Amino acid sequence: MELFTNQVLAGIATGAIYACMALAVVMIYQAIDHLNFAQGEMAMFSTFISWQLMQWGLSYWVAFLITLVLSFVAGIAIERILFKPLAKAPVLTNVAGFIALFAIINSSAGLIWDFTIKQYPTPFGSAPFLGSQLISTHQAGMIGVTVLLLLGLYFFFQYTRIGLAMRAAASVPESARLVGINTSWMIALGWGMATAIGSIAGMLIAPVVFLEPNMMGGVLIYGFAAAVLGGLTSPFGAVVGGFLVGIFENLAGTYIPGVGNELKLPIALALIISVLVVKPAGLFGRHIVKRV
Amino acid sequence: MTVLLNVKDLRAYYGQVQALHGLTFSLNEGSLTTLLGANGAGKTTTLRAICNMVRSTGGIEFDGKPLNNRSTESIVRYGIAHVPQGRGTFTTMTVEENLQLGAITRKDNAGIVSDIERMYAHFPVLKQRHTQQAGTLSGGEQQMLAVARALMLRPRLMLLDEPSFGLAPLVVRDLFGILGKINREDKVSILVVEQNAQLALELADQAYVIETGRIVMSGNAKDIANNEEIRKSYLGY
């Protein structure tokens, strides 16, 4: 039993990483209605920028804030410059665009900062949290930040005009235009916010997985999985999904014989798919009724 | 009487297909004008062209200012509220959120709050359901919500696309009564597209009849309603 509780705790600790990324995934899904495969790379690049700022002597929180703002602006710029021209192109062409963006960012980061693994600092320290060897203060801090972020998003979407406008633009774009909402800018804003949230995720994840151009590959997949599991329309679901995926992954690795590190991912995914077969809109997602 | 909306030689296209072939009509400030015609005559397209939701050429002037080549969302900001066919309800949001969205371009928070109360007075059923998801409302209630949402803009002109579609006759009577009241009391000019010609002519002061993308008849609503020949050949009642 103790093994079980320990594994669940460890799962929650890794789950915090996925939860954080999943929030960024849900954010972009709300804005553009599909998944952005380059999101992990964008987060990685933001993290490198913050690292570079710290190398130049800025303190952690100053670098953090500057990165947040830069990421927000960069997200908007990427949408305006690269993806707005594709607004009328088929969805699959847009997906190809995400893959192209992935290649560009990954390769540029490799050239600027090379592929060696770098240490990344944590503002929370890495002592055991409340005497537990399984969760460090950094991981506890990460969980805290994720929850704060979730609350912030909830308030933004429920109680601000711009949040209301963004939701309207995402759910019925034509009606949104008819009440005077500039839906095109709402999409750009969604990109900005998703990129900023992604940068927070990157900066929190980097102390755990270490900083390098390929650091987000695995994390983004788990982030997608978490968001899909929780329901792509629900930020709350995404966070819960993140923790569940972390727990799944750890328990599968411990209890299913013959599962090495390599098979953890496929098994976690298979579990998620079985959930989706039963609940196609995810655990907390809104079921959308299709009409002919 | 001043002309509020002036449409000249309007042609609209869906891809290669031309749907309007040079439509010319105007609407006076404060009037309630109806656009009649059979299925596929181009009524909906006319409203969509005014809001730049289909590709079109020709002149559209609102209060003396040209509307051509402006985006839909900026046309709305001139004070033109469009209630689209199918009502365009934000189904996943609450009734109250739908009303707030109608006023999203306005900055006067106090005015918005009092307008929401005014809408609840016009449509008491919306007040009962104000926290409910709009998608769960009945068809008639959704149509009321759509009209209320449009009024939240405090529009000068309201475009209504077949408000009677799919509603029970009693509900339609109710709705048209409220539209008349809004037109008289709130001084909102209304352009309403209808298939239910009889009802629309009772309500309207001006009427235009379109057929295959052209205006074939115009005049005072009473005259058109009383002219048996027109009624028989174009309006079918």
Add this chain to the structure above:
Amino acid sequence: MSAVEDVVTEAPAVEAVPKRAMTLGTGTSVVVLLLLLVVPVFAKNFVIFQLTQLLYLGLAVLALNILTGGSGQFSLGQSAFYGIGAYITAVMMEQFNIPYFLCLPVAGVLCFGVGFLFGQPALRLSGVYLALATFALATAMPQLLKLNFLEKWTGGVQGLVVTKPDAPFGLKMSQDMWLYYFTLVVVLAIYIFSVNLLRSRSGRAFMAIRDNEIAASAMGVNVALYKTLAFGVSAGITGVAGGLSAIAVQFVAPDSFTITLAIQLFLGMVVGGVGWLPGSIIGAAFIIFVPNIAEGISKGLSGAVFGVLLFLVIYLVPHGARQVAILGQQFASRLRKN
């Protein structure tokens, strides 16, 4: 973004392609066929090898095109079927000494079965959910191929070396050249089969499902059957393509069949034009040659250059090579009129 054209452009995820537009005209087909027949005679062995690669990757892109362009289902798991096909061929050839031309049909049939079975749970999923499910398959495959108890056949992490076949009947032809013509025959046969499949009753059922699943089922199309069938056919063809690759590359290893391959096939489909079968070969050319070109332009930034080139292509022709073909056709007919 203005709303001007939204009414006409509100399309489903996969745009409807008229059935006739999915293929080439007779004249063009003959020219392309002649080129494919003649060019290798004048080419060096390495170029012939690349052309062979073009053919079997084109076949794999075609298979995805039948699934996505035909039935509207999305798959990131094609690399798994490709890997299974390659391994079945390699294991049969090397461990059981079965001639290569017999291995391919077996690979095709087995992969059809795997695809058909995988299509069952995938039935409940669509869009991003299906993408995730197929993605899981793609990530699992290299690990499954490495499993210990299979090692005595698969060679584990090391993989398997495959012997290249000689030209039969004493033909005086290099191995590469023979393999090219052999591949060409297989690919052409499958291409003709696919074209006819999409023109058939089943093809119409696929497209009805792609355009509107609910309406299709209301018209009496057995949606579940045809969706899984599309998965099966696509997987079967992908398996044959994988088998051909194993023979041509003379080597199979688990890490040749990762998600990267599935993404390449996806890009090939988009560049060639979703739903346009002849575009598959153009898409394959893109994924074979453009990375090399990018490498030539800048070694350190080859990924970025590749991304920029890909962006250029999708800006210029968002509907892929199909769009170029349509423009060409319009241009030709205008010339004829004058």
